[in-house]
Amino acid sequence: MSLSEFGLIERYFRHCGVAREDVRVGVGDDAAVLECPPGQHLVAAMDTLVDGVHFPHGAPPDSIGYRALAVNLSDLAAMGARAAWALLALTLPEADEGWLSQFAAGFAKLARLHNLALVGGDTTRGPLCVTVQVLGHVSGSAMLRSGGRPGDALFVSGTPGDAAAGLALEQGRWPESGGTQYLRERFLFPTPRMELGERLREYASACIDVSDGLLGDAGKLAAASGCGAEIVYADLPLSEPLVRVAGAERAHELALTGGDDYELCFSVGPGQLAQLLAQMPPERWGYRRIGSLRQAPGIDLVRDGAAVRLPPSGYDHFAGTGR
Ligand SMILES: [Mg+2]
Structure with a gap:
C-alpha cells in the first residue's frame, strides 16, 4: 500500500481500543512490548475472517470489525482468560475511508467493552480478509x-x-x-x-x-x-x-x-x-x-x-x- 494509505490506516487504528498501562510499546514500532502480570499465563488465539466465506460479501463494515474481534475473544472466554491486547492484519482491496472508519468503529466498540488495546498489526492490498490475534492472561489454570x-x-x-x-x-x-x-x-x-x-x-x-x-x-x-x-x-x-x-x-x-x-x-x-x-x-x-x-x-x-x-x-x- 502507498504511504498515504498507511497514513489513513494509522489514523483509524492508532487509538482503536483503550490505552493500557501494560503496553510499553504499542502501534508504531516494529513490534509491541507488553507486560504480562507476574505469575499469570499468557493466553493467545487467532482467527481469520474471509470475505464471502465467514461473512456475506457486502456485510456491514462495523459488523466485520466487531466480529473479527468477537470470534477471537470467544476463544479466550472458553479458556477462562481475561483479554488484554490484540493484533490486526487487514487485507483490503482499496483504502476506502468510509469503510475503514466503520470497520474501526465496530472493532473499537467491542475492544473498549473488554478493556482491550490494539497494539499492532499489518495492512496489505488484496481481497478483503481480516485476521485478529488476541492475547490475554489467566491466573492459575485455564479451562481446557x-x-x-x-x-x-x-x-x-x-x-x-x-x-x-x-x-x-x-x-x-x-x-x-x-x-x-x-x-x-x-x-x-x-x-x-x-x-x-x-x-x-x-x-x-x-x-x-x-x-x-x-x-x-x-x-x-x-x-x-x-x-x-x-x-x-x-x-x-x-x-x-x-x-x-x-x-x-x-x-x-x-x-x-x-x-x-x-x-x-x-x-x-x-x-x-x-x-x-x-x-x-x-x-x-x-x-x-x-x-x-x-x-x-x-x-x-x-x-x-x-x-x-x-x-x-x-x-x-x-x-x-x-x-
Ligand atoms: Mg473456539
Whole structure:
C-alpha cells in the first residue's frame, strides 16, 4: 500500500481500543512490548475472517470489525482468560475511508467493552480478509476441552441457533418477518461470554466456545475429555424469535447444528454442581443444562425418551459460515 494509505490506516487504528498501562510499546514500532502480570499465563488465539466465506460479501463494515474481534475473544472466554491486547492484519482491496472508519468503529466498540488495546498489526492490498490475534492472561489454570469426566453435567449459554438464522436472513435465504432484526444482530454482533468464562474457571471441568454448532463443539469437548455425551432435545434453550421465524422443529435443528453462536458449552462435575447453581444462578447468567457426559463415545440426542446416535458427519448439514 502507498504511504498515504498507511497514513489513513494509522489514523483509524492508532487509538482503536483503550490505552493500557501494560503496553510499553504499542502501534508504531516494529513490534509491541507488553507486560504480562507476574505469575499469570499468557493466553493467545487467532482467527481469520474471509470475505464471502465467514461473512456475506457486502456485510456491514462495523459488523466485520466487531466480529473479527468477537470470534477471537470467544476463544479466550472458553479458556477462562481475561483479554488484554490484540493484533490486526487487514487485507483490503482499496483504502476506502468510509469503510475503514466503520470497520474501526465496530472493532473499537467491542475492544473498549473488554478493556482491550490494539497494539499492532499489518495492512496489505488484496481481497478483503481480516485476521485478529488476541492475547490475554489467566491466573492459575485455564479451562481446557479435555477436563470432562463421565457423569459431568453439560451446559450451554445463550440461545444457540440464532446466529445461523440471522445469517440465513442476511443472505436473503429466508423471508423477513417480525423479530428478524434480533436474529440478524446475533450473527452480525455476537456476544463473547468473557465474564461467564472467567467465572466458570472455578466450577467447570471443561469448556469450548460454540463456533461450529453445538453438536459438533460439544462432540469436540466430549472427545477431548475421552467421553461421549447425551443431549436432551427438549432442554435445548431456544429464543422466542428463532421459534417464531423458523418453527419449533427447524429451531431445534439450528440450535444443534447452526454455527457462529459464540456461546460457551461446558461441563461441571458432581462436586461443583450445587455450588455453581447457587453461586451463578442459570437464569441470571444465561445458561442451561442440556445433558451429561458419559463413558460411551459419540453423541446421543435424547428425544421423547429415545436416544438417537448422531454421526459426526451429520453435523455439517445446516452449518452457518463453517468456522
Ligand atoms: Mg473456539
